[in-house]
Amino acid sequence: MSAQRRGARPGDRPGLPGLLKGLATTARTLSRPTHTAEYPDTKPALPPRSRGVIALTEENCTSCMLCARECPDWCIYIDSHKETLPATTEGGRERQRNVLDRFAIDFSLCMYCGICIEVCPFDALHWSPEFEYAEIDIRDLLHEKDRLGQWMQTVPPPPALDPRSADPAEVAAANRPPRAGGLRERPAPRSARAAKTAAAEAPSATAAQEEAES
Amino acid sequence: MTVLEVVIRTVAVLAAFLVLPLLVGQTEHKVMAHMQGRLGPMYAGGFHGWAQLVADGVKFVQKEDVVPVAADRWVFRLAPGVALVPYLVAMSVIPLAPNLVGADVDAGALFVVALAGIGILGTLMAGWSSANKYSLLGAMRSAAQLLSYELPIVLSVASVALAAGTLSLSGIVREWSWWWLVWQLPGAVVFLVAALAELQRPPFDMPVADSEIVFGPYTEYTGLRFAFFLLSEYAGIVLMSLLFAVLFLGGWRGPWADSVGWLWTLLKGFAIAVLIVWLRVAWPRLREDQLQRLAWIWLVPIAIAQLALTGVGVVLIG
Numbered sequence: 001m002s003a004q005r006r007g008a009r010p011g012d013r014p015g016l017p018g019l020l021k022g023l024a025t026t027a028r029t030l031s032r033p034t035h036t037a038e039y040p041d042t043k044p045a046l047p048p049r050s051r052g053v054i055a056l057t058e059e060n061c062t063s064c065m066l067c068a069r070e071c072p073d074w075c076i077y078i079d080s081h082k083e084t085l086p087a088t089t090e091g092g093r094e095r096q097r098n099v100l101d102r103f104a105i106d107f108s109l110c111m112y113c114g115i116c117i118e119v120c121p122f123d124a125l126h127w128s129p130e131f132e133y134a135e136i137d138i139r140d141l142l143h144e145k146d147r148l149g150q151w152m153q154t155v156p157p158p159p160a161l162d163p164r165s166a167d168p169a170e171v172a173a174a175n176r177p178p179r180a181g182g183l184r185e186r187p188a189p190r191s192a193r194a195a196k197t198a199a200a201e202a203p204s205a206t207a208a209q210e211e212a213e214s
Numbered sequence: 215m216t217v218l219e220v221v222i223r224t225v226a227v228l229a230a231f232l233v234l235p236l237l238v239g240q241t242e243h244k245v246m247a248h249m250q251g252r253l254g255p256m257y258a259g260g261f262h263g264w265a266q267l268v269a270d271g272v273k274f275v276q277k278e279d280v281v282p283v284a285a286d287r288w289v290f291r292l293a294p295g296v297a298l299v300p301y302l303v304a305m306s307v308i309p310l311a312p313n314l315v316g317a318d319v320d321a322g323a324l325f326v327v328a329l330a331g332i333g334i335l336g337t338l339m340a341g342w343s344s345a346n347k348y349s350l351l352g353a354m355r356s357a358a359q360l361l362s363y364e365l366p367i368v369l370s371v372a373s374v375a376l377a378a379g380t381l382s383l384s385g386i387v388r389e390w391s392w393w394w395l396v397w398q399l400p401g402a403v404v405f406l407v408a409a410l411a412e413l414q415r416p417p418f419d420m421p422v423a424d425s426e427i428v429f430g431p432y433t434e435y436t437g438l439r440f441a442f443f444l445l446s447e448y449a450g451i452v453l454m455s456l457l458f459a460v461l462f463l464g465g466w467r468g469p470w471a472d473s474v475g476w477l478w479t480l481l482k483g484f485a486i487a488v489l490i491v492w493l494r495v496a497w498p499r500l501r502e503d504q505l506q507r508l509a510w511i512w513l514v515p516i517a518i519a520q521l522a523l524t525g526v527g528v529v530l531i532g
Contacts, residue, residue: 022496026249036253 048159050129051112054105055151060124063098067116067125075109076116077102103145108138126155227306227316235448236267238455241484242448242491243267249495270441277437284345285434293343294435294442297336301449304329308456309384311466311475322383323371326457330367330412333450334360337414337421340443341431352430355502356414356421362509363411369517370401370408373524374461383457387465394462397527401520402462404513406486409454411505413447416494420502455486 037044046052063080079102085095117125128151135141161168167175243266247254259265281290304326306316319325334356341353375381377398378389395402411418422430432443459465459482466475500508 019497023492026492026496029251030245030249032251034248034253035251038253038256 046129048156049127050131051114051127052129052131052154053107053127053133053151054110054114054117054148055126055128055155056103056105056145056148057124057126057152058100058103058145058149060120060122061100061103062122062124063100064121066119066121070115070119072113072115073109073111075106077104077106100145103148104142105148106142107133108141126152128152128154129156130154223306223316228302231302231305231449234452235445238451238484238487238491239267239448240264241488242494245488245491246495249492274438274441279437279439280434282345282434286343286345289339289343290434291439293336293340293431294439294446295336296339297333297446298442298449300329300332300336301446301453304453305449305456307383308453308460309387309465310456310479312384312388314476315384318384319382321381323375323381323386323461326383326453327368327371330450330453331360331364333446334412336443336446337431340435341421344431344434346433348427348429349431349433351427352421352423352433355427356431358502359411359414359418359421359505362506363408363513366404366408366509366513366517367412369514369521370405371461373401373517373521374398376521376524376528379528383460383465387460387467390464390467392464394464398462398520398524400516401524402458404517404520405458405462406489407508408513409458410490410493411509413450413454413490415447415451415490417497417500418505419499420505423499451487451490452483455490456480456483458486459483 063078065078068074068076068078078100080098080100082096083099085097087094114127117127130151133141133143166172244254244262255263255266257263258269281287307319307322307325309315309318309322337356338353338360341349341351341356344350374386374394377394378386380386380389410416414421420426422432427433432440435443456479459479463482463486465482466479468475468478471478
C-alpha cells in the first residue's frame with residue numbers, strides 16, 4: 001500500500017476517506033446550481049466599464065489627431081480637410097475649421113488599451129460594452145465612422161459619483177460662494193476712464209509726489 | 215410457446231435493449247454534467263437535450279465506415295457484433311417481475327455471467343485486428359482485466375446462488391429476504407467492483423483510457439461500428455445494474471410488488487446505474503498494477519470469505 005501513497009501530500013489521509021470525499025464533493029456539486037452561462041440564449045451580465053468596442057461621437061471630433069498619434073499600434077485612421085467659413089459680420093474675418101472626412105479604427109489591430117479614449121480632449125471617443133462584432137474576414141474589422149457612430153447608442157451613462165466624493169469641477173465652480181463683499185463691490189477694472197478720474201480726484205497727491213522726486 | 219409469443223418476447227427484449235442503454239447514457243450525460251457544475255446537452259430535442267443520444271446515433275450512421283489496410287478485415291468487422299450480441303442475449307433472461315422475463319432459464323445466473331464474459335471477447339478481437347499498437351495495448355489490458363475480475367464475479371454470484379439454493383434468477387428473488395442485504399453485503403461490494411472492471415468503466419477503464427492509449431481497442435473504429443461498441447458499454451451497465459438488483463437487492467420485491475414489481479426491478483437497477491455514473495465522476499483511473507493488486511489481494515479473498523460465510527449460514531439455517 002505504501003507504493004500507492006507515495007504521491008500523497010503530508011496532510012492528506014490516503015485511501016478510503018479520500019474516495020468518500022470525492023463522492024461527497026460531486027454529490028454536493030450536483031445539488032447546487034450550475035455555473036453554465038447559456039450565452040447566446042441569455043446575454044451575459046457585463047461589469048460596468050466593460051471594454052467592448054470604441055464608439056465615436058463625430059460632432060465632438062476636431063480632427064486633432066491626438067488619438068491617432070497616441071495609439072500604440074497605430075490602428076486609428078483620420079483624414080480631414082480645412083474649410084473656410086465666411087465672416088458672420090460685415091467686415092469680419094473669415095474663419096477656418098477642420099472637417100472630418102474619415103475616422104476609422106482597425107479592430108483587428110486594436111488592443112483595447114483605451115489610450116485614445118483617455119487622450120481625447122473633447123470626449124469624442126467612448127467605451128461601449130458591445131462585443132458581438134466578429135467577422136469572417138479579418139479585413140472586415142476595419143470600421144468606419146458611421147459604424148463607430150452607431151455604437152454610441154450602446155454607451156452607458158457615466159457611473160454615478162461616490163456618495164461623499166467631491167463635486168465635478170464645473171458644478172463646484174458654479175456653486176462656489178461669492179467672495180466677501182460680493183461681486184458688485186469688487187474693484188473696477190483699471191480702464192482708461194477710471195485712471196483719469198483717479199488723477200482728477202487726487203491732483204495734490206500727484207503734485208506732492210512730483211515735488212518729492214525733484 | 216407459440217411462434218407469435220416468441221416474436222413478441224424477442225421484440226420486447228430488443229426494444230428494452232435499445233431504449234434502456236440510451237436512458238442510462240442520457241442520465242450519465244446529465245448527472246455527470248451537473249456533478250461538474252455544467253448543464254450538459256440542452257438543445258437536441260428541445261427539452262433539456264433529451265434527444266442528444268438519438269442525434270449522436272444519426273451522426274454515427276452518417277459517418278464513413280473505415281477499415282484500416284493492415285487490419286484483419288473479418289475479425290475487425292465482426293468485433294462490434296461480438297461485443298454487442300452477448301449483452302442482448304443476456305438481457306433476455308433477466309426477470310423484471312415473476313412472469314415478466316424474456317426467457318426463464320433454469321441456470322440464469324450462470325448463463326448471464328458466461329455471456330458477460332463473451333462480451334470482453336469483442337474488445338479483444340477489436341484490439342488484435344486493428345493493427346494498431348494502442349489497440350493491442352488496450353486489448354492486452356482488457357484481457358488481464360478479464361482474467362482477474364471474472365473470478366470475483368463468479369464467486370460472489372455463487373454465494374448468492376448458494377444462499378438461495380438455485381441458479382435461476384427468478385428463484386433467487388423468490389428466496390430473497392431483507393436480511394440478505396447484510397448477510398451478502400461483502401459479496402455485493404465485490405460484485406459491484408468486479409462488474410465495474412468487467413465493463414471497463416472508470417475507475418477501471420485502463421483498456422480504453424483515452425488519455426493514455428487513445429481509446430485503446432476502439433482507436434481505429436468509426437461510424438456505426440464505433441457506436442455499437444459504445445452501445446455495448448451502456449448495455450453492459452444496464453445488464454450489470456439489473457443483475458445486481460436481482461441478485462442482491464431483491465429484484466421486484468417491495469410495496470405493491472404484485473402490480474408494480476417490474477417497476478421496482480427497474481428502479482433498483484437504475485439506482486445502481488446512477489451509482490456507476492457517480493463513481494466515474496468522482497474517482498480517478500487506477501493504474502494497471504493497482505487493479506491487479508486490488509483484484510487478487512482484496513476482492514478474491516473477500517469473495518471466498520463471503521462464500522464460506524454463506525455456506526455456514528445455509529448449514530445453520532437448514
